């Protein structure tokens with residue numbers, strides 16, 4: 001089993017979750033600067049798309065990263081083993097530290113291809129995809145991100161099926177596909193998962209198990225990893241408006257409003273520099289509410305920010321807010 005960078009991480013491992021149109025290269029670079037997690041993932045990218053010349057050009061934008069983000073894992077989705085092998089090889093060429101296969105996405109368009117969460121209903125294909133990704137990935141580790149089941153919790157069969165294929169790590173979002181994100185995560189369902197992984201291990205190592213769902217901060221991540229005997233925890237939505245999230249220990253103090261707004265401006269400027277003419281500026285707007293909340297005048301500031309169309313305007317709106325607040 002190739003475990004690569006996973007082997008070198010201190011336990012519990014705290015990972016940043018892949019989130020399409022959120023954890024893009026601009027936000028990840030900001031996170032790497034203000035509070036670096038143990039490992040980061042790209043947004044998910046179509047394996048089929050990467051195998052066509054036209055698709056590859058477009059999708060490689062989603063595979064941009066900066067060395068400060070390392071270790072960085074590229075997440076792929078797909079249902080064709082040949083394409084998975086080819087795209088995993090491309091991920092190696094691009095210099096990533098790992099390849100991850102998405103087996104949890106509930107998006108209908110993705111499930112229709114037999115990919116994402118649909119793979120929970122097709123463990124044989126899931127195993128084939130892991131084997132194919134491993135062939136393509138060579139010396140870098142292959143991991144899987146999935147859920148506890150499709151309609152109900154089927155961990156007792158789904159997890160062994162994945163473990164048989166020996167991925168380096170499995171991240172388990174503690175909800176079923178049917179539950180989407182509508183109910184609290186069932187962390188109890190993850191109890192014993194890491195122990196089972198050890199049983200399936202070989203002298204060359206065993207699959208690491210990380211839990212995911214509703215974790216808001218680093219202390220909670222550590223508490224969950226310990227309570228459920230996991231190798232680590234992955235955090236997604238907790239990062240919204242808080243690139244300092246993984247820096248809890250060193251920082252102690254919560255970031256001030258001034259600091260938040262300064263980093264928001266920095267984030268927008270970087271986003272524009274990287275994606276101008278490529279990605280819509282409006283994608284950035286979901287971050288505005290997250291950065292600008294919980295202080296006097298936050299609502300008015302958010303309204304003004306929502307009306308902006310470029311970084312320069314965001315800067316001006318923030319400056320105006322500061323002027324009116326210090327008067």
Ligand SMILES: Cc1cc2nc3c(=O)[nH]c(=O)nc-3n(C[C@H](O)[C@H](O)[C@H](O)COP(=O)(O)O)c2cc1C
Pocket residue numbers: 017018019020021022043044075102104105145173212213214215234235236237238
């Ligand atoms: C906006 C958004 C986009 C997401 N995109 C992806 C993705 O590309 N790949 C993936 O595996 N999971 C994706 N997820 C799921 C998250 O990685 C994570 O499993 C989920 O949000 C639960 O963790 P949390 O409660 O810590 O946010 C996404 C979630 C959100 C909210």
